[in-house]
Each structure stands twice: as structure tokens, then as C-alpha cells.
Amino acid sequence: MAFQILLNFFIAITWVLITASFTPSTFVIGYLIGVLLILLTRRFFSQRLYFFRLWACIKLTLIFFKELVLSNISVAMLVLKPHLHLQPMIFAMPTVLEKDWEITLLSSLITLTPGTIVVHVSDDQRTLYVHAIDVDDVDEAIESIRDSFEKAILEVSRT
DSSP states (O other), X not given: OHHHHHHHHHHHHHHHHHHTOOSHHHHHHHHHHHHHHHHHTGGGOSSOOHHHHHHHHHHHHHHHHHHHHHHHHHHHHHHHSSSOOOOOEEEEEEOOOOSHHHHHHHHHHHHHXXXXXXXXXXXXXSEEEEEXXXXXXXXXXXXXXXXXXXXXXXXXHOO
């Protein structure tokens, strides 16, 4: 991936030098030419193209912000209710993530959303123990985390 980024910058800088126009727009045109050349020669790269991984990172960030806003609203609604009928719960969430940074990122994303916190990671790093402020259905909560955060992390990390 780093090779592809460096190659793209090299093509853009070469374009700037060939045209002898040192403006940002010339660099952008050279960068887009580099993207096109990398797309045309993608069969020579063993990894997937870097802009697909970049898009997956942007998607993960957008998913996090969406979940952050939704969880803030739901926690605010819980607090503003006249009668608190909360069902706090600690549940075990199995994960398919293998690398330490993936598990750390998932734990951080869960903890950063209001109303949830990862209290423990099992020794084999296959299970996260999550405390949620209000859970009606454990399976639904696990599926929600899997479909949003875990799926997006897998898109970023897998080639």
C-alpha cells in the first residue's frame, strides 16, 4: 500500500516537472493521472489498491460518527424520561478480529459511544465483555456492533 501511495506521488511530481507548472492544480491533475495509471496496472500489485482501503477508512469514520450521534440521542432520551426503566447489562460479545490493533480499535469505538463500555477482553482475545446502559435484546446489541464496527474494521484491515 505504501508503495502505491509513493508511486502516485512520484507520478504527480513528475507531471508537475514535465509541465513546468508548479501550481496545486497541476499537482492534482498529475495525481489523478497517477490514480488512472495505477488503476490500469492494478494486476501487477499483489495487494488491493490503496484508495479502496482509504475509502474503507472514511466509511469507518462516518459509521462511528453516525453511531456516536445516535447513541448520544438515545442516552439523552433515557436521561430525560420521567421514569428510568433501564436494563443495564454486561454481555459477552464474540469477535472474529485477530490482530491486536483491530481488537483495540473495536474496543475503543465501543467505549467511545455513549452508553457502552468494554470492561474486559478475554485472555484468548476472542470475546469482549461489554457493559451497556440499556439493553432489551443481547443478540440484537451484538449484531448491531458486528454489522457496524466489526464489519467496517474488517474492510479496512483485510486485503
